Amino acid sequence: MSADSKFAFGNFNYICSTVSLTLCPLVGDDDGIEPLCYSRNMKLADSLIFQPSTLIIHIIALIMTAIMIYHIRSKYTAVGRKEIVMFFYLYMLVTIMDLLLISGIIPTASDLYPYFTGVHLGLISATFWCLLLNGFVGFQFAEDGTPLSVWSIRISSFIVFAAVTFLSIATFQKLGPFDYTNPVALWVVFFIFNGAALLIYVILQIVLVVNTLDDRWPLGDIVFGIAFFATGQVILYVFSLDICIFAKHYIDGLFFGTIATLLSVMMVYKYWDSITKEDLEFSVGSKQNVWEVKELLGEEEMAATGGLYSQQLHQVPSGGSGYGYNNNGNSPAPGSYGQANFYEDRH
Template identity: 60%
Template sequence: MGFTFGNYDGVCKEVALIVCPMLGSDLGIEAVCYSRNVEINSTIIFQPATCFIHIAALIMTAIMVYHIRSKYTAVGRKEIVLFFYLYAVSEALAIFLDSAIIPTYSGAYPIFAAIYVGLGTAIYWCLLINGFVGFQFAEDGTPKSLWFLRISSIVLFVIGFLVSIGTFKSVGGLSPQKTTGLFVVQLVFPVICVAIYVISQVILVIRTLDDRWPLGDIAFGCAAFVAACVLMFGFSAEICVGVKHYIDGTFFGTLCLLFAVMMVYKYWDSITKEDLEFSVGSKQNVWEIKDPLLGPNDVDVVGPPSLSTHESSYGRHNASSGKLTPGSFNTSSGKSSGYPPSGPTNYGNSPY
């Protein structure tokens, strides 16, 4: 690949990026080799294999978000979940753009492509900020921490969107032939954010944690990110020719990026512990409280009221209220079984 800083000609000829149809000439920049298309109900679907990876990414993201939200007291839980929300929205949008369900010739395509670039900018910025949550510059989960992350992510999204739409529409000194701004926003900025995130997390693990296993998660994530970049921008055409146009570098790049995102979750999960003292469970446990004043076979059951009554030495379990009611009437014997006795007590025959 002929790589020139700020120029998309070599990049788009190697791999079919979402922005490539909007750059260069009016027809865009076409890749030398790209995967085969399929026709479904008179609709041509581009990159079908890559679309399956996008769908798998949505499923995996939903699973990771569920597990993150279930760790109620973990550090940085609310901050890291925003990263996965943004990633999920980006993957959902990529399904329609990569497959050309939104046609490249339509007026909506440049807008959605600009939104996609803006989301990518916000995703990597959110990852960068999450790298500093563990240093506790601001207490995690507080409005100060959350709103700084949200507002700054929105600002970076707007920057990415404006640079992209300005490049597509030739606004503000930008044009499809002048792509330096878009090149920096889409390709250079993510690499910088990932590098800063990795360095900060290595420092965090070495300085604050006794366990060194999280470094393995960081290493696997870095390897996946590097593999995605190399396969997409370095060997996409070679892969496409080698497998006879069935897939190209976009497939492996999307797959490796998904693995890198999974390693981000795995790393966060390995350095955060759930505080069980303050955690909230979804199951109702039934606790058995053994009173030393009771006999060896007498047990009070504290829990949700059941349909059956429970007899104890103090009284009868009231099924309607779930409580032990003193002086309850035993319907089976016609006598009171509670304490104190409800009827008159004859002390005349007592030997005392």
């Protein structure tokens, strides 16, 4: 068993015969392109669920992304917090759309499937674009967290999303010059545009770490992130067929590709977390641990200090102006709201 054809520029035939991407039923010919081997389905509540193992990974990815978003939002004063969190929101949307499409919850025979797939591809490109723009945040071309920085990413990411979504739907519906039998423009966006955005982001972060930071450990996060992503792509497009045959249709390359993508996204978070420090003085809801070094006191100093402390405790200013005391200075008085005084008069 082998793929239908060799890898070719602007052609999804080889890729879709190897792995079941969401766009494969919509390109190539009228019936789409079916992979030679794919993960077996599972019946659940009178419905067929495709790619059940990959579906579980998608659910785990949603949980992990929610945790990362929570930690990012809790770092109130970290640099680029508002900008990077948009990348994780987009990745969460991509995961949700992928979950709905590959599992068959939205069946390929549905009239809505081409539109959902177009939105899915648009979200993927917007996610890569958002990551690219986050690569410039550390250079402070615009101060992070300002409306200029935040809204430039939001608006441009939406433009990319809308453009790629339109291109995808036009290709699937054979509108104008776009044709699903020759989807060159969609192929260029899917592989070259998204790949270039990722490559530029990586280069920018390497330059940032080398020229700006004293610590070189964040380079390890970048290396691991690229390694995970590259491994996932190789498994997805090269070894998916072999994995599917070896595993007897229980899993395919899409399973490992989804895991590798999740790990690479987690390394993006780990990298951002390693290069940003929160200013605890201005953080909200953070508890500072203040460590003090106290010298041991001699017996005479302890005695003198204890006597002074005792004298201060029992000394009452004239006129009874001390907080929580009556004018005669003999007994504790209720506080401003009737609560008992913190200290008790023991004499």
